[in-house]
Every structure is written in C-alpha cells, then in structure tokens.
Amino acid sequence: MEHEFEPVIIGFLCNWCAYAGGDLAGVSRLQYPANMRPIRVMCSGMVSPDLVVHALSKGADGVLVMG
C-alpha cells in the first residue's frame, strides 16, 4: 500500500495569543489536520533560530512560530 506523506510540524505557540487561539479553535470545534505538535512558549521571541534549525536538522518537516 502506498504511504501518504505525513509531515511532522512543530508549532511554537505564544501563550498569550497563538496558544490561546489554539484553545479557542478547540472550543469552537474548528477541525484541522493533526500534523502539528504544539509547544507552548511565553513569547514567540523566546524561540531562538538555533532551536528552529535544531528541529529541522533532527527531522521536523516544518516549524511554525506563531505569536
């Protein structure tokens, strides 16, 4: 059987906006693909470029920084 590509996406979500938005999407039951793995941060400015590069080099297919 052919395997469909399922990307692994890391999402760094700012606690004060994007993470809250993620929660609200849940309350509103907005459906979206299950590929993103959220990591809560206290500000998107906390996400260093090193961390993004690290994630990509370890095999993440995409990194979302939302804030």
Added chain:
Amino acid sequence: MVECGRHLNIEILTLSEVEDISGEAGRFTVRVKQRPRYVDMDKCIACGLCAQKCPKKVDDPYNAGIGKRKAAYIQYGQTVPLKYLIDPDHCLYLQRGKCRACEKFCPTGAINFEDRERMRTFEVGSLILAPGYKPFDPVVYDVYGYKTIPDVVTALEFERILSSSGPFMGHVVRPSDSREPRKIAWIQCVGSRDASRSENGYCSSVCCMYAIKQALVTAEHMPGKGLESTIFFMDIRSHNKEFERYYEDAKAKGIRFLRARPHTVTPGAHHTGVEVSYVTEDGRPVVETFDLLVLSVGIQPSPDARALAKKLDFELDQFGFARTRSFDPVTSTRPGIYVTGAFQSPKAIPRAVTEASAAAAEASRLLAGARESLTRTKSYPQEQNVSGHEPRVGVFVCSCGINIASVVDVSALTEYARTLPHVVYVTNNLFTCSADTQVLLGQTIREERLNRIVIAACTPRTHEPLFQDTLREVGLNPYLLEMANIRNQNSWVHQTDPAKATDKAKDQLRMAVAKVALNDPLDRPRVEVVQRALVVGGGVAGMTAALGLADQGHDVVLVEKSDRLGGNAWNINETWRGNPIRPLLEQQITQVQNHPKVRVLTNARLMSGSGSVGHFVSEVNVNGATETFHYGAAIIATGARESTPTEYLYGHDDRVMTHQEFDALMREAGDQIARAESIVFIQCVGSREPERPYCSRLCCTHSVQSAIKLKEMNPEMDVTILCRDVRTYGEREALYRKARSLGVLFIRFTRDRKPVVSQLKGGLAVDVFDPILQRTVRLEADRIVLASAIIPIDNTDIVDIFKCGHNEDGFLNEAHPKLRPVDMSVDGLFLAGLCNYPKPIDEVVGQAKAAAARANVILSRRTMQLDAIKSFVTDRCDGCALCVDVCPYMAIKPREEHQGDRIRKWVKADSALCKGCGLCQATCPKGGIVIHGFTAGQLQAEVDALLQSA
C-alpha cells in the same frame, strides 16, 4: 473574566438580582434573588453534551437573534463561569414535563431539575452598580423599515454577522438572500440625539466609532471585492484618544462620509437591498440603492436598571442615567452606592473600565477601616525538597467524560505512558479536574512519592492553576507540573481522525514527560513594598489621586512644579454640568494641604527615578534643594495646557481671545461682556489639523456652554459658533439643544475653507462660507473666542526617567487603552488627567480615582509576590550585554566590577520588571541567561522527544 472567576475573594452570583436593600453606607443588608440554573455548578465540566443532545432550538440572543442555540446552553465559548444552564422558558421538560435528554446524557450527573429559586442575604459595606445599557430598538422609526425590510439590520446584528464567532463564522452576508453585500450604508444617531421619536436627547458616544470600525472591518473581510461603504452622519464624534486618526484613516481608505439624515427607506428591487432617500447638505434630493443598511442604534438605560434605582432609592437624571456630580463622578445620590459603566452615562470601553476602578476606589475608601477583615487567604504545608532526587513522574490521563475519550484512545495512551522514561505511575481519570480527583491526586503524590506530575487533559491556560494548587496542598512545588493539552488542541480539533489524534496525544504526552523531568522547583520572588506613593503634578488629577491614596492610609508625596496647587482648573469657571469650579477647587486644595498623610512639595521637580514596582527611588528638587524619596508606586498627572493660536488675528487684536482668556474676562468683567452685540466662537483652532490630528475634546462643550451663558445674560446678543463637527458627546448634547433653542447660530466650515477674520472700524468681521446657503456670509463681532487646541506639556523628563511611552502627539500612553487604561507600561506607574489626553473635570476625577485604586492594589500589601517565570542569569554570562538591547521591559542592566587588574562583566536581571518573554534567552549566544520553566534545554527536550520516533 477568568481572573474574576478564579479570585478567592470574589463570589460570582449568576442569574441573580437585587431584591431589596436596607441599612446605610458601611452596613447594608442586601437580599438577592437567585433563579435556578438547573445545572450543578460543582459537577458541570462544560463538555457541552447537554446542549448537543437538547432537542429544543431557540433564537440566540447572544447573536442578536440571528442563529440558534439550544435550551441547554452557554452564552458563548469564553463565558465565565464556564458552566451550562437550562433556559426554563424553552426547556421541553420544564415547559411540558417530558424530555430530560440532557439529564440522560450528562456524564457527571450535573443536571438538577429540582433546582429552585433561592433568596440569599448579604451584609455589605458598599455597593457598586454596573447594570449596563440596553440597545435602542429602532422599530419605532417606521421610515427606516426595520423588521419590515429584510436588509435593514441594527449595528448589533451586523456586529454578530461580522464576528468570526457569529452565526455566519464572519462571512459577511445580508439577510434577504444570503449573498455578500457590495454596497453598505450606515445611518448614525438612530435612537440618539433625538427627542421626538426616541426621547433619547443625548448622544450615545460610541456609535460613530463603532460604525467606522464596522466599515473598516467589513472591508478587511472582503478584500478586493470593490466594497463601497457610506456612513450617513450629523456630526462625526471621534473625540477620544487616537480616534480622530482612525476617522482620517477611514476617509483615506475610501469610506464615504455623507452629512445627511435619510428621510425615507424603501425596499429594493425583488425585496433585496434598500432604496435610501436623502437630501445633501447643499439641498439636492438623492435616491440611492444599497445592498444592506445598518442602523447605528444608540444605547439607553435598561428598564431593569431603572427598577433597580427605585428599589435602591437613588436618583436618575433627566435621561434615566444615574445622577452623579462632576467632582464625584461615580457616587450615586445615596451614600455607599456607586455607579459605573454606561449606566452612569453613555461611554466607550476605556472610560467604562477606568470608572470601574474609580468605583472600586470609592467603595474601598469607605471600607478602608475594615480592610482585610473578611478576606480569605489559603495556607499550604512546607514544601518538600526534591532537588537531587531522581525524577518520579506521575501521569494522569483525563478522559474528560467523552470529550477526549471519544476521539483519543485513552487506554492506549495510558499504557503508552508507562513506557516513557522516569514514569513510575499512570492512571486514567474520567474527570481529572473534579474535586474528588484532586483529593485522589494528592493522595497518589504522597503514596507513590511522585516528584513530577504530567496531566494530559485540557489547556494549561484555564486548568494549570487548579492542578498547581493541588500540588502545593501536598507540599510539592507547583512548577513541577506539565500539562499535555490533548483536548482543546487535539480531540476537539481532530474529531474525525481518532488514529491520528491518538498518535498526536502520544507525542504530546512524551514531550510533556521529557520537559517535566527537567523542571526545577521555582520560587515566586517576593518584593518588599514601600507603602508610600509619589504623585507628580498638583492639578485636580494629582490632588484627587493623592487624596484617594491618603484616605486609604498611605503616605503620599505630591510634587508640583509651580508655586501653587490647582493647575488648569484655576482658569475654567464651570464644569459642563454648570457647577462652579473655584469653590470645589479651593476645598480640595485645603483638604490636600491639611491631610496628615500628604506631603505637598511646590516649586518641586522630579530629577531621577530608579528601582521597580514596590520600591522606586527618586530625587526631587524642592526650591533648589534635593530630597530623596522611596515609594512603592507613582501616579503621573503632569497635565496639559492651552495652545497659543497663530490664526484669526490672535496676538494682533486683543478682542480675539482663547477659552481660558474668555473665562477670565467673564470672571472679571462679565457685565462688560453682557453688553456686547455679537460674539463669535471659532472651533478646532489648532486641533484636527494635519500637524495635530486629534480632537481636543473639551472645546465644543465649552463654547456651547459659554454661548448659553451669553444668551442668558443678554438674549439680544448675536452668538455664533463656527464649527466643523459639534462634539457635545454623551449627555452634553442637552447643552447643544439648549443653545440652539436660545438662538445660538451654528455655521459649519471645513478645513480647506476656514473663516477669515478682519478688523473693521470699531469692530471685527468674520467671513465664513455657509454650506447650507452656499454662499459666504459676513458676521460682525465685538469679540472672537478661539477654541485653541489642548497640547501636552513637555514630558521628556518623565519619559526619560521612567522609560515610559507617549503617543505621536506627546500624550503619555496607557499600557492598554481598553484593558489597562490607567496603568503605564512600567509596572507600578499609573497616569491620570490631561497628560494622558484632553478631558473634562469629571473624567479627570474619575481617572485619578481609578489610578489611586490601581496604585492601592500595590500599596495595600507589605510584600508582593511575582510570577516565577522569569529570566535568571547563569555563571556563563560574560557581560556582552546583547540581551540588554533586546529586553522590551528594560529589566536587564549591565554590571562590571574590578577584580585585581581584570574587569569582570555580567548582567543583572530585575525580576520585578521581567515578564518572562525570553527574548534575552533567544539572543544570548552562550546560555548566560535562561527563563525558568522555559529554558532552552527544556524546549529542546520537547523537540527531541517529539522527533525521536521520526
């Protein structure tokens, strides 16, 4: 709201109304009637199954009747308390005796049809009333066709149509055929400024701005679709801070503003759209077609609030708003009862929030003697030391009824958790947040000697404090907890794909376990609070704030740069309500000077400032000598001033004067003024100009009020006001009406066609183009009064000392215009009065009282506990100071010290200023500064844990 709901000393009574009240200020007995909810609040976990299974659909009042909700419902997703309720007027069981579907499906047994109305009695010292307003129902205006023409909606209905949480998910459609409208019109002042059909002779104050906002937001919703928006208005009243810029921006973006009052609205072709008939300012009749017509309905006191006033025995004003006085803007006519919000007078959110703090200040001033006698605090056992102990992680997987379990395979997840490193205990709970599970959680932590906890459940944003508290109750540091959000960000958003949702939940759990193993116990830093306030500026704002704090028992140092207190208030004669200012001002000055807690420093200037919330230090130069003060909080009230006009022969002819000069003349030579034959007022002199694009807010009311005064002194006098828009907002509209009825003439001009003033033999002449007559008219005048702009004083020293911000016009900025309107961006600093924006005395007093209330929150405690998520400098810091530049809160300072012939450099982080954003951590190239709870190591552990399987 969430903060309110979680506060230990706030009890929220929903579905309740005050039945009656007895006693007096300081000791009231209030009886409250609470209607049944039919849902046990302790058991309801807001899973929403009751609403899902409820068969009865009801028009949804939250969505202004567009769209449906069930008889079992919550108002909206973020409602507080987040507990469902049953609408007894529509519930099939309560109405017809059968159904009970909700009861059958509720997983926690929370439905209680035996619930009954209850009376509760409270002993309270004071009451604050904030009953809000009722939107005007435009059905009385038959000309607008509301309810008869489908495509005529109220602004509130349109707001819900626009909202992404509304009935159409933010897709803009019109009611008649559910198609996107391309041409939309708003009609302003529907149910406002109209004493004939609506009896609402006041201005609702908010509709101009909400209409402009709706027009701009609609354009954002439909980019590139050629949307045409028209706003029919009488006067655009954008008199608040930054509002004039917003209005100008809307014009620049193509919103059409038409000064006309449509007189007839008829249905469009095929019963879609509308035809609007109006007459332009120059007298041309026009009939224009629109796809959708929005009525900008005003706000009015609700009948419930009127009934409340009767029950509580305090007075309302002529329009039905609570009667207050200029120097006591939130105090009702009954002592001990305070009013705020739109029930006090129509107002927008920033002032409502400000005056809510003012009401809290008044209520707490009354109760200052009893402070903390009834408040509750919680005590916790000694914290156990877990440092150096091997992590023993306990995992609690929540089913959340079926909210998680119906999508995520929780038993597979539970089994999976057992395979993860450091995990020594795993269990699955039906509801991890329930009260009995908290007891179980505590027991398990003790029995299994757990020192790290992972809860796989809902969102930490709502539930982390609850679980942290449970940890504290059994002596575990609250920061040894992580949550995996497998509900809001998993089961609820991947309902159709259980397999992938379960995989994601496993990943989320693995990441949380990896992170929690690295969690250290964190201390919430405590800072000592110096219980003294510094108030900068001795005008009405500064004095009101100083008295507010001093009456709470705090020492206050009041710094005034001139040689006397009082500021601008010396130069104005009356408040807009007609109260003479001088006696009140003199009384206030005496109070301040005689208050044992207030130290007044005149001829004093603030020289420096350091420290942070709770412990600031400043040097003040008093009459040439320097004194040092320590204080916990400061209120900045440096004021503003009247500008010196450069137009209309000002400075060349002394019969041309400013408002303050006119007021002085009225005080000193009122008789002489009364003999004048003609006086002309010119508005917006230096305001609403490209170089000063804001409205000075005070001048329209002041000119109108002065014109009334002149007409009352001498009805034969010709009094003319030349204006651009008349901005007598709120209940000041009554003055505008009165002026017109007394024969004051209003002539409009535009910025590109201003009046021209010239000297005549024996008098002055003003030539102005009258847009209604469509020709230039000449007015002869004995005196001309210019409404010169209010401009900020130079606040550079304050800005430099405290690193606070001001807007482009030079007015000091609040931290957030709606949410924190009297806080400055630096914690512990507050502002009040004209330094923030021009405003009349009652608003100045309200804001100053609010600032005092906010400062009192800090000063009423001996120590302040801060959050533990803060930056922490490690021994790897070499003082390169890259972080110093990126820190948005100026929390990091470079340090250096000579050690023999070497210089050691490092940085120091001030935990009181740090907000834990972590820009420093992301910038530091060597791990010299970390954020506790979110270290680079912890974030990387989460990344690594996720990708290890990939």
